[in-house]
Amino acid sequence: MAGIEEFLKERQEQGLLRKLKPASLRLGGKIYFENKEYVDLSSNDYLGLSAHPELKKAAIAATGKFGVASCASRLLSGDSELFQELEDTVAKFKGKEAGLVFNSGYQANVGIISSLFTGGDCIFSDRLNHASIIDGILLSQAKIFRFQHNDPGHLELLLKKERAKFKNALIITESIFSMDGDRAPLKELVGLKEKYNCQIMVDEAHATGVFGENGSGLVEEEGLSARIDLIMGTFSKALAGFGAYLATSRSIVDYLVNTCRSFIYSTALPPAVIAGNLASLKLIQDEPYRRKKLLSMAKMLRDKLQEKGFCVKGASQIIPLILGDNLRAVEFAKKVQEQGYWALPVRPPTVPAGQARLRLSLSYDHNQETLNKLIDVLSTIRI
Ligand SMILES: Cc1ncc(COP(=O)(O)O)c(C=O)c1O
Incomplete structure (x- = not known):
C-alpha cells in the first residue's frame, strides 16, 4: 500500500490520471453528462443495437x-x-x-x-x-x-x-x-x-x-x-x-x-x-445494413481526415487520431468535448508511449451530417 499518494501525484503531473465520470444517460448515439448532450464517439455500440x-x-x-x-x-x-x-x-x-x-x-x-x-x-x-x-x-x-x-x-x-x-x-x-x-x-x-x-x-x-x-x-x-x-x-x-x-x-x-x-x-x-x-x-x-452503413461512414471520415492532414490510423469503425504527447491529447479531447462530441484521449499504458491519441469510435446511430460537423470541429482546433 506504500506510495499511493506519490503515484497519484505523478500520474496527475504526467496527464495520466484516470477518473470515473458517470453519465446520466447513453442512448441512440448520444451521451449525456449533467443533462448536457454530446455525440457519443466513445462507445463500442458499433451497430447501435443497445436500445434495439x-x-x-x-x-x-x-x-x-x-x-x-x-x-x-x-x-x-x-x-x-x-x-x-x-x-x-x-x-x-x-x-x-x-x-x-x-x-x-x-x-x-x-x-x-x-x-x-x-x-x-x-x-x-x-x-x-x-x-x-x-x-x-x-x-x-x-x-x-x-x-x-x-x-x-x-x-x-x-x-x-x-x-x-x-x-x-x-x-x-x-x-x-x-x-x-x-x-x-x-x-x-x-x-x-x-x-x-x-x-x-x-x-x-x-x-x-x-x-x-x-x-x-x-x-x-x-x-x-x-x-x-x-x-x-x-x-x-x-x-x-x-x-x-x-x-x-x-x-x-x-x-x-x-x-x-x-x-x-x-x-x-x-x-x-x-x-x-x-x-x-x-x-x-x-440487419446487415447496419454494418454496411457503419463501414461506409468510417471510410468517409477516415479519408476526409487524411485529406485534411491528420495522422489517422486503422481500417475499421475505430479511427484513432494520433496526437503524440499525453497532455496534448487531453487538451485536444477537451476542446472536442466543448463542441459537443464525446471523444476520449487514450494514453499509455493503453497505447505505446508517444502515441497518445483521440479514439473516434463510430456507430450506426451516427449520420453523415454529424460527422461532417465533426470534421469541421477537428480542423479548427489548434494546440
Ligand atoms: C481486444 C479485446 N479483447 C477483450 C476485451 C475484454 O472484453 P470485455 O469488455 O467483454 O471484458 C476487450 C475489451 O475492451 C478488447 O478490446
Whole structure:
C-alpha cells in the first residue's frame, strides 16, 4: 500500500490520471453528462443495437420466465438450456465445432490462455494485444515473445529462433485492434502457424458483428475459420450485450469446462443477458445494413481526415487520431468535448508511449451530417 499518494501525484503531473465520470444517460448515439448532450464517439455500440426493441424484448421475456439471476456457476446448477442454445449458435456463426460462453472478454482471455498453455510452452503475441491477453499469458507461465505490431516478418524471425525450444506454441492476435482500428494480417499469421507447428488464437472483440458476409468477423471475411484453432470474441461490443465466447473444437471446450478457472469459479451470467446475446446474434444476420452503413461512414471520415492532414490510423469503425504527447491529447479531447462530441484521449499504458491519441469510435446511430460537423470541429482546433 506504500506510495499511493506519490503515484497519484505523478500520474496527475504526467496527464495520466484516470477518473470515473458517470453519465446520466447513453442512448441512440448520444451521451449525456449533467443533462448536457454530446455525440457519443466513445462507445463500442458499433451497430447501435443497445436500445434495439428486439433485444429489450428478449431480455424482458427471459427475466419474466427465469428470474434475474443464474444463482450458481455453470458446473454447479447455474447452467441452463439458454446457454446451450447460445453456444450452439455461436459455434455455427463462427464455423467451428463447439462454443463456450464466458462471463466477460477479460475472463475469457485470461482463462483460455492460462488453461491451455503452461511453463515449457511459448506464446508469440502481437505487441499491441489487449491487456486481457497479456494477463492470460502471464498467468499461464508460458514464455512470451512479443512480435512487432502486424509484422509477420518479425514473427517469423522469432519463430525460427525460438519455436523448437518449446513444447507447445501459440500465436495470438486481435483481428481488429481495439486502439488502432487496423486489421491483423491473418492469412500470413495462419501460414506461419502451419509452417512452425503452432496453434493460433484470434480475438475478434472488435470485428464481430462488423466484418464478414454474415457479420461473424474478420476470420469469416478472410475464409479462415477452419484454419484457426481458437476464435474468441465478446458480446459486449457490436452485439450490445455482455459476456464472451470461444469457438473451437469439442475437445477443447470439454477440456476448458474441466480446467478453466475463470469459467469454473464464477457465477453464470443472468438469463436476460444470455437471451439478449442470442437475439443479438439473430439481428446481426437479419440487419446487415447496419454494418454496411457503419463501414461506409468510417471510410468517409477516415479519408476526409487524411485529406485534411491528420495522422489517422486503422481500417475499421475505430479511427484513432494520433496526437503524440499525453497532455496534448487531453487538451485536444477537451476542446472536442466543448463542441459537443464525446471523444476520449487514450494514453499509455493503453497505447505505446508517444502515441497518445483521440479514439473516434463510430456507430450506426451516427449520420453523415454529424460527422461532417465533426470534421469541421477537428480542423479548427489548434494546440
Ligand atoms: C481486444 C479485446 N479483447 C477483450 C476485451 C475484454 O472484453 P470485455 O469488455 O467483454 O471484458 C476487450 C475489451 O475492451 C478488447 O478490446
